[in-house]
Amino acid sequence: MKTIIVVPTYNEKANIKQLIKLIHKHVPAAHILVVDDSSPDKTYEVVLELKKRDKKLNLLLRDRSVKGRGWAGRDGFVKALTMGADVVVEMDADLSHQPKFIPALVKPIVARKADVVLGSRYMTGGKDIDRPFYRQITSNFAKNYLKVVLGLKAQDPTSGFRAYSKNALVKIKVKTLTARDPFTVSEILYRCYRAKLKIKETPIVFIDRTEGESKLQITTLVKYLVRALALRLGQDPLASAK
């Protein structure tokens, strides 16, 4: 079983080296695919340098004109499939998502007990450490909202720390994902429910970033609520011929 860890990066120079080291420590067999959108801080140069001595490290360098957390993830998934992945993990580069939890995310997929495993902050054993209060509130609101609007029953539907089986990525037609920004996590999970995939959750402890800056703004979150509604009322994303 080939596991590929997809890591979208934008200005993560301060974190990427440590993240790669920790991934190798906790999942030595896994391959890493950093998807960088030509970060102004040149995160990709750090990756290119490390790549020289690291056969399991890969870089997908995208143009800044198509920059976006969602599109970067989508292109990363497509590339991971062409690289022969059986399991794909997606995680943030800012060390909020701790590599020590990767084995717990991957295990149910390898055991064929799940197609999708969400790293959950809001279940027994999970935690959300040091997040600004407003982020905890919005996260909690988003969770209940998504449950009502999109029928996502997960305890942490906005978590971006997840593992997918190859089958799951094929079934949700990753190539046709549309969200350019972090709304992608909702779009993906909605498709997973629509495709009737087996979704599991495993607890994670989320640590707020200490280095670099978050790219998420509160106004963006409000727009997500409207987009979730549009997703629900729109055409079945999996019914198209594409």
Ligand SMILES: Nc1nc2c(ncn2[C@@H]2O[C@H](COP(=O)(O)OP(=O)(O)O)[C@@H](O)[C@H]2O)c(=O)[nH]1
């Ligand atoms: N490739 C790429 N990665 C991005 C972009 N925006 C954010 N990211 C990465 O996505 C992850 C989550 O972003 P972050 O700013 O930490 O969002 P937050 O955790 O929701 O505050 C991090 O690894 C970022 O570097 C982007 O436009 N392109």
Ligand SMILES: [Mg+2]
């Ligand atoms: Mg973050």
